[in-house]
Amino acid sequence: MYKELNTSMRTILTPGPVEAEPRVLRAMCTPxxxxxxxxxxxxxxxxxxxxxxxxxxxxxxxxxxxxxxxxxxxxxxxxxxxxxxxxxxxxxxxxxxxxxxxxxxxxxxxxxxxxxxxxxxxxxxxxxxxxxxxxxxxxxxxxxxxxxxxxxxxxxxxxxxxxxxxxxxxxxxxxxxxxxxxxxxxxxxxxxxxxxxxxxxxxxxxxxxxxxxxxxxxxxxxxxxxxxxxxxxxxxxxxxxxxxxxxxxxxxxxxxxxxxxxxxxxxxxxxxxxxxxxxxxxEEGLEERFSRHRLHETALVQGIKAMGLELYGDPACKLPVVTCISIPDGVNGESVRAMLLEDFHIEIASSFGPLKGKIWRIGTMGYSCRKKNILHVLGALEAVLIRHGVDVHTGQAVQAALDVYHGEKPQ
Amino acid sequence: MYKELNTSMRTILTPGPVEAEPRVLRAMCTPxxxxxxxxxxxxxxxxxxxxxxxxxxxxxxxxxxxxxxxxxxxxxxxxxxxxxxxxxxxxxxxxxxxxxxxxxxxxxxxxxxxxxxxxxxxxxxxxxxxxxxxxxxxxxxxxxxxxxxxxxxxxxxxxxxxxxxxxxxxxxxxxxxxxxxxxxxxxxxxxxxxxxxxxxxxxxxxxxxxxxxxxxxxxxxxxxxxxxxxxxxxxxxxxxxxxxxxxxxxxxxxxxxxxxxxxxxxxxxxxxxxxxxxxxxxEEGLEERFSRHRLHETALVQGIKAMGLELYGDPACKLPVVTCISIPDGVNGESVRAMLLEDFHIEIASSFGPLKGKIWRIGTMGYSCRKKNILHVLGALEAVLIRHGVDVHTGQAVQAALDVYHGEKPQ
The missing domain is CATH 3.40.640.10 (Type I PLP-dependent aspartate aminotransferase-like (Major domain))
Structure with missing residues (x-):
């Protein structure tokens, strides 16, 4: 009468919950x-x-x-x-x-x-x-x-x-x-x-x-x-x-x-x-893991900036695993999030209280924090913003992130 | 430095936690x-x-x-x-x-x-x-x-x-x-x-x-x-x-x-x-599931009695998913449990407070409640009790349970 669980495969770039490590999922199958x-x-x-x-x-x-x-x-x-x-x-x-x-x-x-x-x-x-x-x-x-x-x-x-x-x-x-x-x-x-x-x-x-x-x-x-x-x-x-x-x-x-x-x-x-x-x-090593998080954060941040969007918050105290983006004036943030989820199967977050409707939040955490996801979200966000009539610098976000990954603009 | 999880496959016949349904374990792997x-x-x-x-x-x-x-x-x-x-x-x-x-x-x-x-x-x-x-x-x-x-x-x-x-x-x-x-x-x-x-x-x-x-x-x-x-x-x-x-x-x-x-x-x-x-x-159906629990409880109880052991508690209010057995005089209940676990990989339980050291408890719950486990625990318990010098009626416990399963002594 009820069917087996059958879920979509999401790219989860919220500040949690994020994608579980496949090895972790497998460990849970242990009797x-x-x-x-x-x-x-x-x-x-x-x-x-x-x-x-x-x-x-x-x-x-x-x-x-x-x-x-x-x-x-x-x-x-x-x-x-x-x-x-x-x-x-x-x-x-x-x-x-x-x-x-x-x-x-x-x-x-x-x-x-x-x-x-x-x-x-x-x-x-x-x-x-x-x-x-x-x-x-x-x-x-x-x-x-x-x-x-x-x-x-x-x-x-x-x-x-x-x-x-x-x-x-x-x-x-x-x-x-x-x-x-x-x-x-x-x-x-x-x-x-x-x-x-x-x-x-x-x-x-x-x-x-x-x-x-x-x-x-x-x-x-x-x-x-x-x-x-x-x-x-x-x-x-x-x-x-x-x-x-x-x-x-x-x-x-x-x-x-x-x-x-x-x-x-x-x-x-x-x-x-x-x-x-x-x-x-x-096994990855704490230092190596923290460096990896910083690398992908840098690629994301450079991509967001190259697109012409503004970061929210004081950069001096930025949390390296969450990047907040000011929602451009006149844009319905929830409509952008919904399109990202429906068309691209990517989830990003909104925020709470005084920041509700003002910022998007992209998490780069753990297993979700990887090159594939960063390049995917930048390309998708650009496409969705164009669809919402936002005047973004087209074609530049993914290039800026690739520059970081290819070591041309190390931070 | 730390190895992958590598656990033994236990037969768990305590009153919980019991063996998880394999389909449940698999569902947990869902992203x-x-x-x-x-x-x-x-x-x-x-x-x-x-x-x-x-x-x-x-x-x-x-x-x-x-x-x-x-x-x-x-x-x-x-x-x-x-x-x-x-x-x-x-x-x-x-x-x-x-x-x-x-x-x-x-x-x-x-x-x-x-x-x-x-x-x-x-x-x-x-x-x-x-x-x-x-x-x-x-x-x-x-x-x-x-x-x-x-x-x-x-x-x-x-x-x-x-x-x-x-x-x-x-x-x-x-x-x-x-x-x-x-x-x-x-x-x-x-x-x-x-x-x-x-x-x-x-x-x-x-x-x-x-x-x-x-x-x-x-x-x-x-x-x-x-x-x-x-x-x-x-x-x-x-x-x-x-x-x-x-x-x-x-x-x-x-x-x-x-x-x-x-x-x-x-x-x-x-x-x-x-x-x-x-x-x-x-999917199994509530009534069918409860009947299955009663069938295996009956087989276990008949086996325990046939071995010459005494049940603990008033049979008029017996919980059908837990069977309590009085530990025979002079027998170290924990030694029996340890041997069941080490040699047979079967876990049964002791109890708390005033019943500590006085009874064993065998759970027949959910996925653990199946014929394979009942026949296995009866045979193993008999063997362990013989090893502990208890005068059990040898060879009869498993036969009594088989009689229940084969419908010769329906309860």
Whole structure:
């Protein structure tokens, strides 16, 4: 009565989800192992080891939360925040608002500071605010896909460490596409995303946190009802315990640690996918991978400029894996996107809030970030804009990108 | 540096996760579509339609939560419970404790009632308690995998409806393996599991809820910061809003409904897997599928008895997809399980809490529930028990199961 799945083959150049690596898709076909099968727990341990390398950290704790990226963010913030805790969120795009929203829901006294969309914060301004309001936590986005900006973090991290403030970073969009140096930047807890530069489908959120975070989690730890030994006593009151059961990192530590206490049933196939995705990243090499992302970004940017379009955002803080383009006056951005999808099977993105209808966003992330796609999108965008009556410099975009690839205009 | 995934092929006869359907694994290899691609939103809508049939309901709302089964439970309870709400949880095994734990964490005034593990509640006892304590919600497990028991629900559901109490049912273990009649049993919100009788990997939790639940959710609804139109005003205070952002069913309704408001990024490959798993269930037919589960359960039970082992639990309320066996005196249950896994590549389960070390549990769920596996586990268990010095009736278990399959002793 229902047919087999039969989908179109898209070229996905949004800031996520992007095309999954074919080897990752294949890894998901691997038959299931039981969650406490020694072969499976060995895969869990190995994945932790690989995630440490991805996050450039010596932290012991590095594992995925079984949910999409914001599940990882909620697990970290929800496990750290106690009602009334002060949290500083510097906002420079849509996802800073999400950090605020989640923190508020867990009862934090949230203080926000905002800067113009399309720019990032001067670290000194953030540090001044930390000194002034003395928060327990600073929560910040590293790569804002909504505006295509990348926030420098090291100075802020160092200041947090000096003032004994916890520094939580949302690196969902940047992990695997550009440097995320958890230890060097003094990040206490960091959340990555799978469906962007790792080219693993959405559904898991790799996180890492250090011993400062662990100490706080252990203070709030509570063994789950029905799991404690029959004779053991345990608190039944809420007390300081973490509000969510699913996102309780203290319980997840017991699931990912040697105790192997039953919590959720690990999402087997997604773990296989994550392991394969990170394996491919490490096989390519972090530096080599980041260089590849910069090369294709350059080709795309040169092509967009050659066409006569304008980039949106401050180039000094451009996120190398997302390129934002101002929609020319009088052009219906959604009509352009629809034609790209329908006629060329290419997906690019629009944006949110104040940028809705003002910019297009093209992601160059992970497996989607390759020459074939860059040349394809430039040619297609030119054709669609001509069809929409836009006066573009015809024939130049693809040539400019080819120049970059052929090394004639190295950036 | 890291090798490709290379796992053993296990026969998984636990109460989950069980072997994934090969067609489900294959569906996960389907390339990604963007989350707002019309082809993908059509798949989302179609999956909702298929889930309604699975849950035997006319509810509009039927969609997966992106997380493991307990994510679905937390989404339902966490979206309904406001601090101080009274919740009644009748407990007859480990997962009743989980419902209690989650409800407590969301600030409920939880009242529990317990019955001996291995039995279920007389509906009249539960109804008396509802009348006495007047809860807002009754939360109950349908199939308790920890004890292998199945709780009749219809009378309790009818009583809840009469008294205007919300009836929330955890059908994680039963959905797709035995009847779960959401409408006929007056269930207001129901949570299913993927990794058991649907034979889809863990990582999604299909749920359904009716208009009584929807009305309550709409009262607590709040548009996410950063998504509201720039000019719109919205409350920033917590108020009655739902505590979790990730599990906020009022926001998930806007993601799964025509508004298509951005929330998480739907877990594409897991949705493909769920759609394929439910498609296969509907293709087999619910009645035919439940009969198949009963046939293999009968063969297993006859084999276990013929071997001279004792079943655990009250046969009157046996969960047809889990068979519990008392571990013979003096036998180390974990040693038996380890030998089954190492020598025969078969996984069976132990249990929790008061049943730890006392019983083995064999699941007959979904794709794992087939003749090959039943005959294999009976032969292997006999061999392992002989090796452990247990005085079993040799050679009889497999014969008893074959008798069932050959129709000589129809049950």
């Amino acid at each position: 299931i192992l039981g969650q406490f099968d020694p072969e499976f727990t060995a895969i869990m341990n190995e994945t932790m080891e690989m995630l440490r390398k991805l996050f450039q950290t010596n932290n012991h704790w590095a594992f995925p939360v079984d949910g999409t990226s914001r599940a990882g963010i909620e697990a970290v913030l929800g496990s750290l925040i106690e009602p009334g805790d002060r949290v500083l969120v510097p906002i420079y795009g849509r996802f800073g608002h999400l950090l605020t929203e989640i923190s508020e829901r867990y009862g934090a006294d949230v203080v926000t500071m905002e800067t113009t969309w399309g720019k990032v914060f001067d670290p000194a301004a953030v540090i001044n605010e930390i000194e002034r309001i003395q928060p327990k936590i600073v929560a910040m986005v590293h790569g804002e896909t909504s505006t295509g900006c990348l926030q420098p973090l090291q100075e802020i991290g160092w200041a947090c460490r000096q003032m004994n403030v916890l520094f939580v970073v949302d690196a969902v969009a940047s992990i695997g596409g550009t440097d995320v140096k958890v230890d060097d930047w003094y990040i206490d807890a960091c959340i990555g995303g799978t469906q962007k530069c790792l080219s693993v489908p959405s559904g898991m959120a790799p996180i890492t946190f250090n011993s400062r975070v662990e100490a706080l989690l252990l203070e709030r730890k509570k063994i789950e009802r029905g799991l404690a030994d029959p004779d053991a006593s345990y608190s039944t009151g809420l007390g300081r315990s973490i509000r969510s059961n699913y996102f309780d990192l203290s319980q997840l530590m017991d699931y990912w640690g040697p105790a192997r206490l039953n919590h959720h049933t690990e999402a087997t196939s997604m773990l296989y996918a994550l392991r394969e995705g990170v394996r491919i990243v490490l | 990604i579509l963007g989350q707002f691609d019309p082809e993908f939103t059509a798949i989302m809508n179609e999956t909702m339609e298929m889930l309604r049939k699975l849950f035997q309901t006319n509810n509009h709302w039927a969609f997966p939560v992106d997380g493991t089964s307990r994510a679905g439970i937390e989404a339902v309870l966490g979206s309904l419970i406001e601090p101080g709400d009274r919740v009644l949880v009748p407990i007859y095994g480990r997962f009743g404790h989980l419902l209690t734990e989650i409800s407590e964490r969301y600030g409920a005034d939880v009242v529990t009632m317990e019955t001996t593990w291995g039995k279920v509640f007389d509906p009249a006892a539960v109804i008396n308690e509802i009348e006495r304590i007047q809860p807002k919600i009754v939360a109950m497990v349908h199939g308790e995998t920890s004890t292998g028991c199945l709780q009749p629900l219809q009378e309790i559901g009818w009583a809840c409806r009469q008294m205007n109490v919300l009836f929330v049912v955890d059908a994680v273990a039963s959905i797709g393996g035995t009847d779960v009649k959401v409408d006929d049993w007056y269930i207001d919100a129901c949570i299913g599991g993927t990794q058991k009788c649907l034979s889809v990997p863990s990582g999604m939790a299909p749920i359904t809820f009716n208009s009584r639940v929807e009305a309550l959710l709409l009262e607590r609804k709040k548009i996410e910061r950063g998504l509201a139109d720039p000019d719109a005003s919205y409350s920033t205070g917590l108020g009655r809003s739902i505590r979790s952002n990730y599990f906020d069913l009022s926001q998930l309704m806007d993601y799964w409904g025509p508004a298509r408001l951005n929330h998480h990024t739907e877990a594409t490959s897991m949705l493909y897997a769920l759609r394929e798993g439910v498609r296969i269930v509907l």
